[in-house]
Amino acid sequence: MSNSRSKGLLDAIEMRFRESRMATLTLDEPREDGHRISLERIRELILDRGIAPEAQDAVWRELVTLARKGEERWQLAAIWMMLPGLRKIVGRCGGGRETDYGEVESEAVAGFLEELHRIDARRPRIGASLWWAARRRAAEVRLRRAREIPSEEIALVAAERERRDHEPGALAEAVHEGVISVSDARLINETRLEGERLGAVAERMGLRYHACHQRRARAEGRLAGYLLVGGDKRAPSPPGEVPVQLRPEGDAA
Template sequence: MAIDFRDTTTCKTMNENALSTVHRTFTLLINGPSPLSVDGDIIGHGAPQRPIDLDELKGLLLLPEAEDELKDAVWAHLVRRARCDGPAWVIACVAMAMPGLKNLASRTTRGCPMHTVDDIVSEMVTTFVAQLRRIDLDQPNILPRLLMWARKGALQARARELTSNEICADVPEPVALDAEPFMVLAEAVRCHVITADEAKLINATRLEGQALRAYAGRMGLPADRLYKRRRAAEARLARAIEEGQVSVSCEGLPSNPVR
């Protein structure tokens, strides 16, 4: 039976000091008499061909040599378990994403009073959990896409606080959500994750829908070279989002950096 992500018990657990509660619960799940584990034979892509407990798995994914294909295989498996096998696996998914979520929490709550921080972080985690049911597992970069949705939830919560009397000091107003993909590219250029030319390429062929071959023709470059360049740039961008290196902020961004 698939898990109901609207279950109030699960949501209550998530919303009480969200990240610390998840960490505490995850510790119990991996240290109990029957610790959560995955079958490495099912994961494939270089994973050890044996049962792997989630604490070890988390460490494997954080290694510099961990391939994107392995990460996506692991996350597709974890999300399916969350959909089918109950709240323990929902907690596991949040805990496995903890490095990125902590970084997002730090960035999106900077300068905010503590009770506002709790609300923003809770909304971030709730949005992450909701997307476990919706995320397309056939597309690459599963965790970076989940983290993008989590940050949207955090920014929406912060925006609600800003429209009330709870003003967060020294925090720029959230970027409009429909402009966010472009701003992610701008931030990636500012952080030297991708070049301005790579951002233009991704913006034109991904966000604007231009055919890569037509774009290559206008640039006077071979299409296969641009395809490889885009794939490498998107891989670096996905890793930077996953690790929390790239986060949208208006501060310090040029007004139109990649066009």
């Protein structure tokens, strides 16, 4: 992976986490000399294989539980804890003619967040399961890109110039930053904001209903990951607070 690559979503998550001063927060386990230790120290121990698999499971079990309670800062903390693994995924799946690092980053984060909200926290090797969920989503990017028709993309870019000012702010910003495509922004806008039936939009796009449903879910997952760190561009928040509310599932019709 080239060192000259511009900063992307994972770098933004790292920066947001540091700025929120969350690295000093602690969990119940593990402990050193009987004392609770910071998230930063816990991640160091995990990377150095300094704690047993059972202790790692305890860490992820608590992070999953806290994230599911609805506090966005703990969702951010969970992603931050997995950042080294996510960076490995991007290094393996990103680049090449068919795709780019930005889309792989967004998909990896989206896959991680989806699994975070549905994994059985009682199972062993929670961290590995979360990593593989992110890895599977990232690996799909290259295949999807290879199937896209270049002429369609050219037409979409031209159409986007005409419609950008009419799209909702968050969607337009995400399109501009390359998080989602123009067609995905329209899909979300028409079915979520304008209230059009997904089946009707799928027919107009030449897609089967299930394929259109999945496409929207993937796009909303990438959008959720982007907004997690992109929201602070519009309104600064006090240290320790994450202003954006994420929906665990992006498929609610």
